[in-house]
Amino acid sequence: MSKQETLYQAINQLRASIPELRGAIVASSDGLAIAHSLSNGEDPNRVAAMAATALGLGKRISESLNAGSLTETSVSGTNAQIYLYAAGQKGVLAIVAPAGANIGLIHMEARETAKAVASIL
Amino acid sequence: MNPLYDPIASFGTGPKPLKLVVAGPVGAGKTSFVRSLSETEVVGTDELATEDIGKTFTTVAMDFGTLVLDGQPIFLFGTPGQDRFDFMWEVLCEGALGLVLLVAGDKPSEFSQARRILEFITSRISVPFIVGVTRQDLPKVWSSEDVAEYFGLPTAQVVSLNATRSTSSIFTLIHLLELVGAYQLSESFVSSDAGLAEPQNGFGQQ
Numbered sequence: 001m002s003k004q005e006t007l008y009q010a011i012n013q014l015r016a017s018i019p020e021l022r023g024a025i026v027a028s029s030d031g032l033a034i035a036h037s038l039s040n041g042e043d044p045n046r047v048a049a050m051a052a053t054a055l056g057l058g059k060r061i062s063e064s065l066n067a068g069s070l071t072e073t074s075v076s077g078t079n080a081q082i083y084l085y086a087a088g089q090k091g092v093l094a095i096v097a098p099a100g101a102n103i104g105l106i107h108m109e110a111r112e113t114a115k116a117v118a119s120i121l
Numbered sequence: 122m123n124p125l126y127d128p129i130a131s132f133g134t135g136p137k138p139l140k141l142v143v144a145g146p147v148g149a150g151k152t153s154f155v156r157s158l159s160e161t162e163v164v165g166t167d168e169l170a171t172e173d174i175g176k177t178f179t180t181v182a183m184d185f186g187t188l189v190l191d192g193q194p195i196f197l198f199g200t201p202g203q204d205r206f207d208f209m210w211e212v213l214c215e216g217a218l219g220l221v222l223l224v225a226g227d228k229p230s231e232f233s234q235a236r237r238i239l240e241f242i243t244s245r246i247s248v249p250f251i252v253g254v255t256r257q258d259l260p261k262v263w264s265s266e267d268v269a270e271y272f273g274l275p276t277a278q279v280v281s282l283n284a285t286r287s288t289s290s291i292f293t294l295i296h297l298l299e300l301v302g303a304y305q306l307s308e309s310f311v312s313s314d315a316g317l318a319e320p321q322n323g324f325g326q327q
Binding site for chain 2: 028029030031032045046048049050052053054055056057059060064089090
């Protein structure tokens, strides 16, 4: 199976285990979309770039405040929450969850997916 | 003169820091420029580049550095170069009082991209700017006069520099500050005549 197929398998599996997710995307740490599954027609290239920016800034904040290497960061709005997980040095996994979603379950599943993505990349 | 500016200690007392933005295409020397000028540790966001862009790392969020020039504290914000990060150009240019647009003098193929970035920013914010032609240490490189002609700008608005050398970067900054000073004078003059003042477009309009 090709790398891309494996990546799609990983994010499709994540979306299947948490059906309320509005989207999931894997991007390179320099902001290029690699695999995506976005429900509301968002531009994956734009989302990928924003995910890389947020993660890049988060990494720097984490280092500056002696919090160690960044594992994840999030953006919360009134309608949805976006979680961004570092997937090794080269990638980022971003997911969009509606407000009120089961965050515990999301973290459990998405952290596993991020690990899988890191090993694929 | 104390070279280190402490924004907390000088809050409400000294001159307000001047926000300047450094923009331009990938590999123009924006990160080098901020690093060569900053008197404080630069906040950078370098990530491994996965595309072939002629270097290993690329900026994904911003570079931030500070310095004091003639008693004037300056906050320098460097942008990412790739189009996909254009939202950061908007974010970083909000409230900017001056812009340095850098372009690599040995890569004329990127001049049109530099012009697009310049138009993107200046169409959203009315800001005085200079164009800096970098990599002047290389043998085959465009001069500032030629680049001024390409951009259709007065030669006084285009300078040559080597962004990795601080003396060269400082000279560029001084040049911009002269323009900013002249611009602010003309703005206060023009603002008394509503008919002449250029409308300032707000951000957030796509």
